[in-house]
Amino acid sequence: MNTSVADNVEYGIPPRAYCSSEYYAEELSNIFSKNWLFAGLMLELEGKKHYGVRLGNTEIILQRDEQGKPRAFLNVCTHRHAKLCDPGAHKGPIRCPYHSWVFDRQGIPSGIPQKKSFPLVMEFPEKFRLTEFSCEVVGQFIFVRISPQGPGLREYLGNQYDFLERASNGMNGVLDEFHADVDANWKVVIENSLEGYHVPAVHTRTFGQVDGMSREEAAPIFFLDDPLHSHLEHAANPDWVSRFARMGKKIGQWPWRFEHYTHHLIFPNLTVTSFMGYSFHVQRFDPISVNRTQVHSRTVGVNFSDGTEAGAKMMERIYMDGHSFTRKVFAEDGGICKKIQDGVEQASRYAILGEGIEDRVRHFQKAYQSMNMGE
Numbered sequence: 160m161n162t163s164v165a166d167n168v169e170y171g172i173p174p175r176a177y178c179s180s181e182y183y184a185e186e187l188s189n190i191f192s193k194n195w196l197f198a199g200l201m202l203e204l205e206g207k208k209h210y211g212v213r214l215g216n217t218e219i220i221l222q223r224d225e226q227g228k229p230r231a232f233l234n235v236c237t238h239r240h241a242k243l244c245d246p247g248a249h250k251g252p253i254r255c256p257y258h259s260w261v262f263d264r265q266g267i268p269s270g271i272p273q274k275k276s277f278p279l280v281m282e283f284p285e286k287f288r289l290t291e292f293s294c295e296v297v298g299q300f301i302f303v304r305i306s307p308q309g310p311g312l313r314e315y316l317g318n319q320y321d322f323l324e325r326a327s328n329g330m331n332g333v334l335d336e337f338h339a340d341v342d343a344n345w346k347v348v349i350e351n352s353l354e355g356y357h358v359p360a361v362h363t364r365t366f367g368q369v370d371g372m373s374r375e376e377a378a379p380i381f382f383l384d385d386p387l388h389s390h391l392e393h394a395a396n397p398d399w400v401s402r403f404a405r406m407g408k409k410i411g412q413w414p415w416r417f418e419h420y421t422h423h424l425i426f427p428n429l430t431v432t433s434f435m436g437y438s439f440h441v442q443r444f445d446p447i448s449v450n451r452t453q454v455h456s457r458t459v460g461v462n463f464s465d466g467t468e469a470g471a472k473m474m475e476r477i478y479m480d481g482h483s484f485t486r487k488v489f490a491e492d493g494g495i496c497k498k499i500q501d502g503v504e505q506a507s508r509y510a511i512l513g514e515g516i517e518d519r520v521r522h523f524q525k526a527y528q529s530m531n532m533g534e
């Protein structure tokens with residue numbers, strides 16, 4: 160694709176979109192209310208748990224109903240509007256901290272102290288159920304849409320639907336997890352994750368050490384056909400692949416083995432990355448304010464079969480290295496994102512996007528603009 164000089168100068172997200180509260184308010188309604196948002200993983204809702212999560216400016220509770228289907232409710236009591244739970248996982252049914260109303264798996268009040276005082280609620284409890292949002296699932300990935308109207312999840316995700324389904328195959332638990340705030344607008348954080356151009360400058364030492372990605376060999380391949388989502392595949396370093404092949408008997412098999420690094424952005428708030436499919440790194444980006452973003456990061460493991468104990472130990476070491484690598488890279492990215500935020504607040508000219516190397520950033524900006532932003 161040829162981008163003219165004029166396009167580069169005038170096209171894209173204007174600097175004020177990263178720091179103005181008007182843009183931020185518009186994003187919450189045009190992007191974070193209307194689209195499917197990644198909310199959590201099925202394996203995090205196992206048992207009789209409920210799970211508090213903030214999506215854009217909406218606080219929700221996720222839980223599974225009796226059929227095992229995930230459901231999403233507004234995190235507000237129907238009695239007198241107390242917030243029902245804090246973010247994160249909680250055991251047992253939803254119980255309001257104010258007057259102890261209990262809500263069942265479908266969000267219907269099922270236990271009320273002094274029930275004689277609430278004859279209507281006792282007679283028609285389902286009329287007093289928690290406000291519910293659309294909630295759909297692909298494999299392990301639970302998505303919620305705040306707005307009642309819009310396309311189904313499969314249509315919204317396009318080809319990413321199959322990727323998420325396949326990636327979920329054999330996922331068996333969260334190996335590592337952290338929440339961290341980044342002092343930057345959510346778009347700064349996403350855009351930073353969409354290019355490898357900054358890697359030599361920002362991650363100078365970190366990337367040299369671990370990582371089996373090829374640098375000199377083939378360039379990454381970008382997949383930009385979908386109007387909203389994008390991904391890349393970057394061939395694994397052949398030495399790394401052959402090392403895995405040599406240890407193959409010990410390590411055994413895992414459900415989906417590929418020989419590249421992959422990074423997917425599922426617009427607007429999810430990235431899924433994996434190296435060779437032996438684990439998946441799932442990150443949710445949540446805007447907290449115009450210049451602050453919370454990131455919830457998990458590394459999810461998969462089932463291995465036919466391996467030996469020595470192989471399992473080897474994988475454990477690879478995972479441990481991966482966890483510390485992820486944290487280091489995250490801290491380095493957080494530091495540079497803050498500098499970008501400081502800069503963009505002073506900027507009036509549009510950014511310059513490189514051809515090829517920054518195509519996924521441009522693609523994200525187009526997706527953003529397709530949400531009728533700044534009109």
Ligand code: FES
Nearest residue numbers: 236238239255258
């Ligand atoms: S506000 Fe929830 S029980 Fe009263």
Ligand SMILES: [Fe+2]
Nearest residue numbers: 351361362492
């Ligand atoms: Fe980075």
